[in-house]
Amino acid sequence: MKDEAIYRRLFRTALLIRLVEERIIALYPSDKIQSPVHLSIGQEAVAVGVCDALRADDLVFATYRSHGFYIAKGGKLDAMFAELYGRKDGISGGKAGSMHLAAPDVGLMGSSAVVASTIPHAVGAALSFKRRGGDRIAAAVFGDGATEEGVYHESLNFAALMRVPVLFLCEDNGLAVHSHRPIRQSYRLIEHAAAYGIAGRRLEEGWDMLAVRQATLEAAAHVRSGEPFVLEIATSRYKEHVGVGEDFHFNYRTTDSVDAWKRRDPLIVDAKLVAELSPELEREIDAAVAYAEASPAPGRLELLTDVI
Amino acid sequence: MRKLDYAGAIREAMAQEMERDPRVFVYGIGVPTWSSIFGTTKGLTEQFGPERCFDTPICEDTMTGFGLGAAIRGLRPIHVHIRVDFMILATNQLLNMVSNYIYSTGGKLKVPLVVRAVVGRGWGQGAQHSKSLFSNFTHIPGLKVIAPTTASDVKGMLTAAIRDDNPVICFEHRWLYWAEEEVPEEPYEVPLGVGRILRPGRDVTVVGLSWMNVEARLAADILYKRGVSVEIVDPRTLAPLDEDLIVESVKRTGRCIVADCDWVESGFSAELAARISEKCFGRLKAPVKRIGFAHTPCPTVRELENEFYPNARTIVRGIEEMLGLEAANLDGEDFFSHERRFRGPF
Ligand SMILES: Cc1ncc(C[n+]2csc(CCOP(=O)(O)OP(=O)(O)O)c2C)c(N)n1
Ligand SMILES: [Mg+2]
Numbered sequence: 327m328k329d330e331a332i333y334r335r336l337f338r339t340a341l342l343i344r345l346v347e348e349r350i351i352a353l354y355p356s357d358k359i360q361s362p363v364h365l366s367i368g369q370e371a372v373a374v375g376v377c378d379a380l381r382a383d384d385l386v387f388a389t390y391r392s393h394g395f396y397i398a399k400g401g402k403l404d405a406m407f408a409e410l411y412g413r414k415d416g417i418s419g420g421k422a423g424s425m426h427l428a429a430p431d432v433g434l435m436g437s438s439a440v441v442a443s444t445i446p447h448a449v450g451a452a453l454s455f456k457r458r459g460g461d462r463i464a465a466a467v468f469g470d471g472a473t474e475e476g477v478y479h480e481s482l483n484f485a486a487l488m489r490v491p492v493l494f495l496c497e498d499n500g501l502a503v504h505s506h507r508p509i510r511q512s513y514r515l516i517e518h519a520a521a522y523g524i525a526g527r528r529l530e531e532g533w534d535m536l537a538v539r540q541a542t543l544e545a546a547a548h549v550r551s552g553e554p555f556v557l558e559i560a561t562s563r564y565k566e567h568v569g570v571g572e573d574f575h576f577n578y579r580t581t582d583s584v585d586a587w588k589r590r591d592p593l594i595v596d597a598k599l600v601a602e603l604s605p606e607l608e609r610e611i612d613a614a615v616a617y618a619e620a621s622p623a624p625g626r627l628e629l630l631t632d633v634i
Numbered sequence: 635m636r637k638l639d640y641a642g643a644i645r646e647a648m649a650q651e652m653e654r655d656p657r658v659f660v661y662g663i664g665v666p667t668w669s670s671i672f673g674t675t676k677g678l679t680e681q682f683g684p685e686r687c688f689d690t691p692i693c694e695d696t697m698t699g700f701g702l703g704a705a706i707r708g709l710r711p712i713h714v715h716i717r718v719d720f721m722i723l724a725t726n727q728l729l730n731m732v733s734n735y736i737y738s739t740g741g742k743l744k745v746p747l748v749v750r751a752v753v754g755r756g757w758g759q760g761a762q763h764s765k766s767l768f769s770n771f772t773h774i775p776g777l778k779v780i781a782p783t784t785a786s787d788v789k790g791m792l793t794a795a796i797r798d799d800n801p802v803i804c805f806e807h808r809w810l811y812w813a814e815e816e817v818p819e820e821p822y823e824v825p826l827g828v829g830r831i832l833r834p835g836r837d838v839t840v841v842g843l844s845w846m847n848v849e850a851r852l853a854a855d856i857l858y859k860r861g862v863s864v865e866i867v868d869p870r871t872l873a874p875l876d877e878d879l880i881v882e883s884v885k886r887t888g889r890c891i892v893a894d895c896d897w898v899e900s901g902f903s904a905e906l907a908a909r910i911s912e913k914c915f916g917r918l919k920a921p922v923k924r925i926g927f928a929h930t931p932c933p934t935v936r937e938l939e940n941e942f943y944p945n946a947r948t949i950v951r952g953i954e955e956m957l958g959l960e961a962a963n964l965d966g967e968d969f970f971s972h973e974r975r976f977r978g979p980f
Contacts, residue, residue, distance in 0.1 A: 360973070361758020361934050412758070412935030423758050423934030439762040440719060441692050474691035475723075502692060504667035510691040576668040623937045633930045 329536065336378055336535040337592060337599055340370040342607050343394045344593050346403070349611050350393075350410065351570040359410045361423040364391040368564035368587060372497050373398040375538025376559075379546055380433075380465060385451050387444040388437040388467045390425040391497075395437075395467060401429035403610060404617035413621035420624050421632070441502075442468055442475035445494070449481050452490035452554075461550040465493040471502030473518075474510055485554040486522045493542075493549045494519075494556045498532075499563040504578045519556040526556035533561070533590045562587035635816040643789035643817050644674040644750075644806065648712060650821040651796045652682050655710060658796060659686040661697070662714035662750075671714050671752070672811050694720055698727035698749070702735065705747040710796060718751040718805065719765050732801045733776035744799040748792070753844070753895070754808030755943060756972045761931035766896035768843065769905065771803050772873040778826055779873040781805040781844040785815040787870055790824025798826065807845040807895065809972050829876035831883065835865035838889040838953050841880055841906055842868055846893035846925075846944070848970065853949035856967055862953065872902060880906070881913045888919040891952050893944065898926035920956050925949060936973075945969060 347365045354363070366373065373394030380386070380399075388395045396406060401417075409416030410424055417429060425439040435451065438444045448466035455462045472478055473496060485492050496515060500507045516526040525548060531537045538559060545557045564584055566573035574581050588594050638646065652658045659682075665671060666679040666689050678687035690697050694715065701711040715721040721728075728749070735745050753766045772779050778800050782788035788806070795802035832847055833854055842850040847868050854864035867883050869876055884890045890910050894903040903924040910922050925944045933939055946969055954961055 360936050361760065362763075412937065416935075420935030421760075421931075421933040421938065423760050425760055425762070426934075439760065440723075471692050474693050476693060476695065503664050504669060505664065505689050509689060578668055624935060626937075626941050629928055629933065629938050629941045630930055 332539070333536060334599075336374050336539065337596065338603055338607070339378075339398055340374045340535060341593055341600060341603055342610070343370045343373065343397050345604065345607050346397065346611055347393060349615065353615070354570045359424075360412065361410070361425070362568045363410070363424045363570065364568050365565045365570065366391050366394040366563070368562045368584070368591070369497060369499060369532075370394050370593065371533050371535040371538055372559050372561050375535045376465070376467075376495060376542045379539045379542035381462070383433065383462050384546075385433045385435050385448070385462070385464045386467060387435050387448045387451070387464065388427070389441075389444065389469065389472070390437060390439040391469070392427050392434070392437040392467070393424070396427045396429060396434055399429065399434045400432035401427070401434060403614040407614040407618035408621045411618040411621070412623065413618055414624045414628070415617070415621035419628055442472035442477050444468070445472065445478055445481045448492050449485045449488070449490060452485070452492035453488060456488075456490050456552070461491070463491040463493055463546060463549045465495050467495045467497065469502065470496060470498040470500065470507055471510065472496075473515060482519060482522045482524055482554070482556070486524050489552055490554065491549045491552055492554045493545055494554065496556065496558040498558055498560050501563060501567070501579070503567045504576070506579075515556060515558045524554050524556055526558065528558040528560070530560045532559040533587055533592065535592065564588070636819065637814045638785055638817040639812050639814045640785040640788055640806075641673045641811040643785040644792055645676060645678070646817070647789045647792040647796070647821075648675070649678060649681065651793060652678065652686060654821065657708060658710045658712065660712045660714065661688045661690055663690055663692055663720075664716060665689055665714050671716055672808065675714065694723035695727050698724035699731065701747050701749075702727060702732050702745065705745045706735065706743045710746045712748045712750065712796065714750045716752050717763050718753050718767050719762050721749065721751045722767065722770070728771070728777070729774050733774045736800065737776060745801045746799050747801045748795045748804060749801070750804045750806060752806050752808055755895075755932070756809070756939070758934045758936065758939070759932065760934040764932040766805070768805060768872055768894070768896050769900060769902040772902055772905065776801070777873065778802040778871065779805070780826060780871045781807075782870055783810065783832070783842070783844055783847040783868050785813060786817045787824055787830070789817055790822050791826060791870065793821055794823040794826050797823065802826070805844060809845050810848070812975070813848070824870075826871045827874045827876060828871065829867055829869040829879040831879070832866040832868045833864065835863040835887065837863045837887055838891065838956060839865045839867055839880070839883045839887045840949060841890065841892045842866055843872070843894045843896070843902065845895045849944070849946040850893055850949055852946035852970060853953065856946065856950055856964070857953060860959070860962060862957065862959070864953065875909075877909055877913070880910060884910050884914045885917045888917055889956055890914075890918070891923045891925060891949065891956065893949055894924065894926040895944075896926055897929060898924050899929055901926055923952050923956060925952055
């Protein structure tokens with residue numbers, strides 16, 4: 327029964343993320359959102375399971391594909407839509423947009439569109455926790471492609487040397503834009519982490535919010551004890567790399583792999599719960615969109631504010 | 635003559651050089667995938683095989699050092715970056731290694747490496763997908779830096795770059811990719827280090843960089859109707875710079891505006907303004923003026939993006955001010971907006 331309550335909680339947030347991104351898809355042709363969007367449809371269970379397992383005062387550093395993490399970490403929906411619309415009341419007054427969501431008030435410290443560039447930030451933030459004592463942790467969220475950058479390897483090494491409480495969280499959707507993982511990588515992530523003396527685990531059931539949550543709770547417990555950890559979660563990106571469409575017609579991947587995920591995706595399989603929760607969530611989204619619509623465009627003078 | 639767009643001209647230059655010289659190869663993140671860097675590498679893997687056109691892991695610095703290693707062994711690599719913002723992860727290899735390899739081997743080794751970097755703007759690209767950074771590279775001795783504006787120039791200059799035994803960085807503004815022009819079918823070189831007068835004029839010289847030449851042409855058309863004659867000089871190669879061409883032009887007109895698609899502060903426009911001021915000191919009727927990005931990271935929202943980027947209007951206003959003319963009503967003018975044609979996502 328307790329699990330049932332947790333499941334509902336996770337499901338609700340995951341469904342909110344999906345409905346938000348489906349709303350973005352619906353709005354996009356209107357040109358109200360004039361910036362690139364990297365959707366996480368198919369990957370929601372990762373953001374939701376992870377953020378539910380983290381504590382409110384733990385910090386997350388993320389990527390351009392972070393609508394899910396923003397929402398799961400507790401970011402405000404109205405400010406997010408206003409940001410996507412490029413409005414004054416957006417998180418960053420419209421200057422950041424979808425690729426650079428941040429909500430420091432709820433622990434989402436930033437997100438970057440330069441692959442892998444936020445990973446060391448989590449290591450530095452973890453050092454601040456270690457200095458202060460206590461058991462807060464920092465999580466670096468990144469894709470499978472990001473692990474090819476030197477900065478990922480260097481971050482593991484330094485985190486291991488410093489023994490800081492950082493969780494390295496890899497969302498493995500098997501793709502970097504249109505390139506498949508096997509042509510890019512000669513290593514296995516968990517074995518590779520072990521070479522630095524960092525414990526790790528790969529979770530195949532990335533569609534399963536409870537499994538993600540449980541794996542993260544265990545990983546986080548390890549990290550709270552003062553050791554870095556690598557958690558790799560298999561997942562599936564349903565939509566194109568960037569933009570609101572699908573990309574199967576480009577023939578670089580088949581629908582099969584995605585269909586296999588969809589057959590297990592609770593947001594599809596558990597249609598009853600979707601039907602039950604959707605109306606209320608849609609109203610929440612309506613309100614956020616209305617907020618964005620009502621918010622004014624930033625004035626010209628905003629151009630030079632917040633630079634230094 | 636048949637017409638070709640800028641992206642097609644890049645592709646053709648690379649394909650013809652790969653055909654001509656088996657040492658030439660092309661690589662970079664996403665290069666052989668279907669989106670093929672805005673179509674500029676389309677079909678090269680099919681035509682030349684995966685050994686001569688291939689994808690890479692996401693590790694820019696290493697892949698640049700790899701290119702250097704291949705180049706000093708006599709291969710002729712072309713490394714492609716879909717944004718200059720990602721190329722700067724390779725700054726160590728480019729600025730510490732590639733740029734002084736010939737120097738530190740006393741000229742015994744050559745570095746026939748070409749690095750293509752896409753620059754550009756628009757559709758909410760934001761702070762990490764919109765830089766130009768020309769001056770970060772022109773600042774460094776040992777690198778040739780080119781920024782062709784037209785399709786025929788990019789084909790000839792890229793061909794010359796591939797045949798060059800020095801490292802060449804080629805900046806390509808994304809908005810130029812669809813610009814069509816008559817482009818000769820056979821391979822040809824446009825020599826590096828030679829600028830071009832895009833439009834002759836009497837009253838003021840606009841030195842335009844990359845995309846800003848398109849804006850300068852529009853500004854010149856608008857001002858022509860008011861009897862102002864604008865000369866447009868496209869340096870084409872930023873390093874080594876064809877200083878004589880620019881200096882002669884400014885000596886003739888007595889006035890100069892440098893229009894850059896980059897930040898003004900410490901930008902390439904500063905280098906141009908300094909050289910022009912020095913060489914044309916007695917002949918200048920007004921101080922050299924510079925136009926470029928506002929001094930802030932690039933905002934994502936369109937309203938502020940419009941304020942951030944200079945365009946033909948900025949150039950018209952700059953020239954009016956320089957000539958002491960009243961600001962004309964530009965309401966009827968049709969200013970270029972890429973978004974009319976391009977509706978995202980990238
Ligand atoms: C340093 C850098 N190089 C290249 C790119 C272009 N790029 C954007 S996303 C991406 C793929 C990243 O894949 P992954 O880390 O697996 O994340 P995913 O998009 O799958 O979530 C690439 C290569 C970039 N943004 N930054
Ligand atoms: Mg991926």
